[in-house]
Amino acid sequence: GAMRSRTEVDATLQTAKLNPAELLPVVHCLSFGSQAGAGECCLLQLEPGLCAELEAGRSLVIRGEKHEQAVLCSKDKTYDMKIADTSNMLLFIPGCKTPEQLNAHQASCNIIHSQIVGFSNNYWELRRCRPKLKKLRKLLMEDPYEGPDSQKDQTFSKYTTEDLLNLIQASEEEILHQLQVLDACKIEGYWRILEFDYEMKLLNHVTQLIDSESWSLSKVPLRTCLEELGSLEPR
Template structure:
C-alpha cells in the first residue's frame, strides 16, 4: 500500500513537471480519480438548474416530468413549468460522489521541495457529454380547456345525461396537463370552472346566461346596488318557489363576475360585481352566435343591456372581440384570446389571419397570456411581428412572414 501511494505521489510530481506547472502555484490536497468498473455514460441524466431551483430541490420539493407519448416532456416544480432541452458539452463531465471545490478547503505548497504531496482518492462512477437545459415556459394548458369542455354543467335537470367519464378530479387533471399543480389551479379559477361533487366543470354558456338573467332580475326588483348584493338573501329570493338556480351556482357566478366580502356593519356576506367582467359577459352574450354585428348597433344594445349603475366601456372588449373599422359599416365579432393556441407561432398566425395590421394596444391582450412577464411581451412581439407606422403616425404590427 505504501509503495502504491509513493508511486502515485511520484506520478503527481512527474505529471506536474511534464505540464510545466510550478509546484508553488498548485494547491493541496491532490485528488486522484479512478473510474469504477461499472462506470458509464448511461446511468445518469444531468440537469442544469439555477440557484432558485437548486434551493427548492435541497428543501425537498419534488420535480416532476410530465407528458404523454406524443408530447415533448416538461419539468414541473410546485408552481412553474420548464421546457427540457438536451444540450452538448464541449468537455467531458466526470461524475464524482464527492470533490473538493472550495478554495478555502485547499492550501498551497509551502515551497519546500521536500514537502509531501497530499493525495485523496476519488471514485468516478460515470461521465457525460450531455445535459438537460431548463427554460421556464408558459404552462401547456390548451388540453385543460379541451377536457373541461367535454362535459359542461347545464344545470341539475341535465345531470342524468352527463357522462362521468368526461369529468375530471384535480388529481386526474394534474396528471394529464403539462403544468405545475399551482398553475393548473390558477387556470381552473381563470376559466371560472367549478368543483361539483369532486369533479371540475365549466358551466355551459347558455346556462350561465339563464342564471345571470335570474340574478340581475332579482337585483333590479330589489333595487340593490351591484356593489353590495346580499348573497344569502339573493339565493333565497331566486329559489323561493322552488330551486330555479342552485345556491352553489349563484355563489359561483357571483365570485366569477365579482368578489365576496363580509360587511363590518352587519356581518353578512355580500358580493361586489365587477363592472368589467359584467360588461364582458353581456358583450359575449350578444356576440356569441352572430358572425358579425354592426359596431354602432352593438355598442348601443350593449350599453342598454348593462344593469343600473354599471357602464359598458369599449376598453372592456380587449382580448374578447375584434372590431373592423375598414368595413362599411364598421363591424365587430367575437374573438376570444383563450380560444387561441398557446403555441406562439400558431397564435400570431391566427392573429394576422384575423387582422392584417394591429395597433399595440389591440394586440397585447391577445399575447400577454402566453408570455411570462411584461418584458417578454415586448420581446415576443418584436420577434414575431414587423413594426411599421400608419398614415396618422400610429405604430402598427404585421406578420413577418407570408400568410398561407
C-alpha cells in the first residue's frame, strides 16, 4: 500500500491515545516485502561470548547425524539446541534502528519506511551441555592398532581429525582433549588406540631399555629411547 504521511501517523497516535511528546519524533513505518515469509530464516539466541566468537570471524558448527539431537559447537564448547516459541511475532527488518540509535533531536517529520523481509514465531535457544564423547572411544575401538606388521583385514574405518569432527557431537578442543584421555595416537594421519597386547609389548621394550641403560624412571631421554627402539618398532 501507499506509504504513510506524517499526518496519518499523528492521526493514528491520537486514535491510540498516545501523547507524541512522550515518544521519539522519528517513526518507523513497516511494510511487508514481496518475499517476506515464515521459515526462510532461523533465529538463534546467543550469549555474549558466542556473539564475540562470530564477530571475531570464528565459526559455530551444528553437529549431529540424522538420528541424533543436533548440538551447536564453538571451538571449545558444546550446546544443546532447543526451539523456544514466542507469543510475539519476531520480525526481520534489515537496517532497523533501535531507539538508542535514533537521534531524539531529528526533525519531527522524519519517517523511516522499513520493509519486513521475514518473520518467525520461534527461535533456537542454546544451553551449555556436556560433550557427547562416548561414541569416540567406540569408533576407535572398532579397529585397535596392533602394530605396523598387522595384516588385519581392513573392514573397519579409520578416522582422521576431520572425520571425528563430523561424527562426534563435541567441540574440536573437547574432542582433542578426550583423545589425550584415551591415550589415542595419530598414526599415518589416523587416530588409533593401541591394542592392549601391543601396548604391553611396547611398554616391555621401554622398561627393558631403561633397565639396561640404568636410567631414572623420572628422566627417560625420549630421543635416545626412540633411536634405540627404532629397529624393534618403527616410528
